Amino acid sequence: MRFDLTDLQLFVHILDCGTLTAAAQRCHLTLASASERVRGMEELLGCALLLRKPRGVQATAAGHTLVQHARQVLAQMQQLRGAMGEFGAGLAGQIRLRGNTSAIREHLPLAISGFLGQHPQIALELQEGASSAVLSNLRQGLCDLGVVAWDMQDAAGLTGLHCQPWRPDPLAAVLPLGHALAERQQLRLHELQHENWVGLARDSALQQLLQKQAQQINGQLLRTQVQLPHFEGLCQLVGQKVGIAVLPLAAVQRHCASTGVVAVPLGDDWAQRQLLLCTTAMTGLSLPVRQLLTHLSQSA
Secondary structure, three states, X not given: OOXXXXXXXXXXXXXXXXXXXXXXXXXXXXXXXXXXXXXXXXXXXXXXXXXXXXXXXXXXXXXXXXXXXXXXXXXXXXXXXXXXXXXXXXXXXXXXXXXXXXXXXXXXXXXXXXXXXXXXXXXXXXXXOOHHXXXXXXXXXXXXXXXEEOOOOOHHHHXXXXXXXXXXXXXXXXXXXXXXXXXXXXXXXXXXXXOOEEEOOOOOHHHHHHHHHHHHHHOOOOXXXXXXXXXXXXXXHHHOOOOEEEEEHHHHHHHHHHHOEEXXXXXXXXXXXXXXXXXXXXOOOXXXXXXXXXXXXXXX
16 A cells, blocks of 8 residues: 555645535645545545545545544654754653643642753643543644543543553632622632633633533533633633632632632533543653653642
């Protein structure tokens, strides 16, 4: 089987764009050349990869399988280029670390600072994503190590991965001083849905979780008036009585004194979160990844 990288990239673009014309433009190919490449792939495999429709194309079952593998190959090639370039710049290794909102914005920066100081020749790429997306990235080989918030009772979601508890990460309601519920020992999300809210960006992992849980309660989204990318800024808005928020308890406690807010733990089961350190099978991990995993385990 002889596919080159242009073939694979073209096929990924076809499914992303929905049309052969747009995909050809992305690859800087003529439409005729792109069509010939697809025909060549289909002839080589002995099966159809695309269903031609009046307004575009749709992948066959074989096409779906091909694009999954094509994405992995292209991602690995991109990682290879980056890693080799970093070696040329004097670095000794690269680690791709993915985490959910709380991990990336609250727990990991301090946790990895000591490691980076001890290993100045290791490059660390940090990206945020929903916990489910982080686990998917691990399975696809798109990252080396993931930090996710997950319910340990949902063992099926962790199948095939090596996961270990790292740190507790419960969520809390952030309320201004003097709020009617500020003296409660615990709250639940359904008690807060009628409030005005401030929150993280719509695409942040934590904001998506909150909106999902709110919809499950009564089918309605939270009424979010302002969205900011930082925990401290949200606490400041809450302190000025613009709205309320739900954030990691650790983050709120750090900003309570300076912003005039109160943290009330959430009693909902989904808010009793535990951060997990996740990798693929422990065998085969690079030395830098093993070193970082050990460092994070010791900082739990």
